[in-house]
Amino acid sequence: MSSPMEISIPKPESTEPEAETIKIENGVVLEPNVASPMIPEQSTPTPPIASESAASPAIADDKFLVSVEVCLKPSSTARLDDVRTCVERMLETRSLSYSNGPVPLPDNDQYLLENVQSICVCDTDEWVKNGEVLLFWQVKPLVHVYQLSEEGPCEELGGDGQHSSFNEWALPAKEFDGMWESLIFESGLKERLLRYAASALLFSEKGVNPFLVSWNRIILLHGPPGTGKTSLCKALAQKLSIRFSSRYPQSQLIEVNAHSLFSKWFSESGKLVAKLFQSIQEMVEDENNLVFVLIDEVESLAAARNAALSGSEPSDSIRVVNALLTQLDKLKSSPNVIIMTTSNITAAIDIAFVDRADIKAYVGPPTLQARYEILRSCVQELLRSGILKNFQDKPLDMLTFPSLKEKLLSSEMQEAGASLTLSRQLLEVAEACDGLSGRSLRKLPFLTHAAMAHTFNCDPIKFLCTMIDTAKRERSERPD
Ligand SMILES: Nc1ncnc2c1ncn2[C@@H]1O[C@H](COP(=O)(O)OP(=O)(O)OP(=O)(O)O)[C@@H](O)[C@H]1O
Ligand SMILES: [Mg+2]
Numbered sequence: 001m002s003s004p005m006e007i008s009i010p011k012p013e014s015t016e017p018e019a020e021t022i023k024i025e026n027g028v029v030l031e032p033n034v035a036s037p038m039i040p041e042q043s044t045p046t047p048p049i050a051s052e053s054a055a056s057p058a059i060a061d062d063k064f065l066v067s068v069e070v071c072l073k074p075s076s077t078a079r080l081d082d083v084r085t086c087v088e089r090m091l092e093t094r095s096l097s098y099s100n101g102p103v104p105l106p107d108n109d110q111y112l113l114e115n116v117q118s119i120c121v122c123d124t125d126e127w128v129k130n131g132e133v134l135l136f137w138q139v140k141p142l143v144h145v146y147q148l149s150e151e152g153p154c155e156e157l158g159g160d161g162q163h164s165s166f167n168e169w170a171l172p173a174k175e176f177d178g179m180w181e182s183l184i185f186e187s188g189l190k191e192r193l194l195r196y197a198a199s200a201l202l203f204s205e206k207g208v209n210p211f212l213v214s215w216n217r218i219i220l221l222h223g224p225p226g227t228g229k230t231s232l233c234k235a236l237a238q239k240l241s242i243r244f245s246s247r248y249p250q251s252q253l254i255e256v257n258a259h260s261l262f263s264k265w266f267s268e269s270g271k272l273v274a275k276l277f278q279s280i281q282e283m284v285e286d287e288n289n290l291v292f293v294l295i296d297e298v299e300s301l302a303a304a305r306n307a308a309l310s311g312s313e314p315s316d317s318i319r320v321v322n323a324l325l326t327q328l329d330k331l332k333s334s335p336n337v338i339i340m341t342t343s344n345i346t347a348a349i350d351i352a353f354v355d356r357a358d359i360k361a362y363v364g365p366p367t368l369q370a371r372y373e374i375l376r377s378c379v380q381e382l383l384r385s386g387i388l389k390n391f392q393d394k395p396l397d398m399l400t401f402p403s404l405k406e407k408l409l410s411s412e413m414q415e416a417g418a419s420l421t422l423s424r425q426l427l428e429v430a431e432a433c434d435g436l437s438g439r440s441l442r443k444l445p446f447l448t449h450a451a452m453a454h455t456f457n458c459d460p461i462k463f464l465c466t467m468i469d470t471a472k473r474e475r476s477e478r479p480d
Helices: 050-054 079-093 111-114 188-207 228-242 269-285 305-309 316-331 349-357 368-385 401-411 412-416 418-432 438-451 461-477
Strands: 007-008 021-024 027-032 063-072 116-122 139-146 154-157 164-171 217-223 252-257 288-293 337-343 359-362
Touching: 021 418, 027 316, 063 079, 079 111, 079 139, 111 116, 139 228, 164 188, 164 228, 188 228, 188 337, 188 359, 217 349, 228 252, 228 288, 228 337, 252 269, 252 316, 269 288, 269 316, 288 412, 316 349, 368 401, 368 418, 368 438, 368 461, 401 418, 438 461
Parallel strands: 063 139, 217 337, 217 359, 252 288, 288 337
Antiparallel strands: 007 021, 021 027, 063 116, 154 164, 164 252
């Protein structure tokens, strides 16, 4: 839990001119619960339209739209609408202000305590930077209530009855819980994808004529291995299934096993692709179903046809590309499907496929800030679990990258506490990890631990020193 800190935010001119001090705890700012003339009218807000309730925070009635995600307990049988109303009322009466993070459940609300597992404020950083907060009267909360599916993936057998041609998850799935938050990209990539999906679904929903304005609902993420492409696709699907649940009560993720679509029977592969898409088409026919199709290593299905024609590829791969393109064009008329694809080798993908993708985002190795934040989340987890020794009786809060930078520039440096000392050392580790992928970074704490002699309740300072050596070794062992 973060220790409370103080920030100052000037009130708008219509109220007191001087700055007001607010206490932040646990990611949420708690204001003194005084009756304020700024408290919004108690009138029921008009239900948000799909795009509002999904991703793109926009200003509605001069307010910032902020998503509040409410996860129900697995045992809860409460109606989503009832919980939504109850949370909306709770947010109004407690006059909370908003920054990303969990909202503590009110002790005196038996209904919420019985049914709700967690409440989380999301995406305020679209509007404010560096953990600043939005005050309650500036915000229109968009409450999304969901319950995680615990079913796990269900396998669908392929044409020859041996390989599965796809895995299917009911979303939101327990397996992907927290994945979105764990992914760190400095470039605003996650927000861009969320906004894209919101626009794509809104255009379909509003019946925009596709002959006049064209969009395919195809995303292509490309870049080096281990940079989070597949995870980002899964996490995006999960996020959208939560944000769009009032329009689409059911969501599914179909993870295509591209290799299973190559038949040992020459010329059959094109038919296998058609068969796979036939199954997808059936799911999409239910207009209450939102379907996400994930095709990893799409270059294997959409191999560049010019390479095939030059004789270096078997002609079966041409049939597969042709089948894939035809099927994608057919799916275009269905408003409730999003195709997400990833690749390590964009140059190997057929140009006609690349051309169909609305978003072609490069996902590169993490920047210094992203590396620091990924490693910070790892070290924080080791402190929480007791693998690393805590200096105090509660887990240390390491500084975020912006606060560390600020502290390093300011005079507060003199009063270096345990948190600042550790954070500075972590920055050195992050610098030593230049060029490592997110996958390597998430493995680094484990490898560091395995390299140490005294591994029970390690001293964090020693641990971070060893981590620098481990990072150097990892970098030197990378293939060119
Ligand atoms: N930017 C990131 N932030 C946080 N974690 C990351 C990041 N990039 C990668 N990871 C972690 O690395 C692991 C591997 O990620 P993932 O499999 O999604 O990468 P990928 O780009 O699909 O790799 P490949 O190209 O090899 O398929 C995941 O556990 C993920 O959490
Ligand atoms: Mg991948």
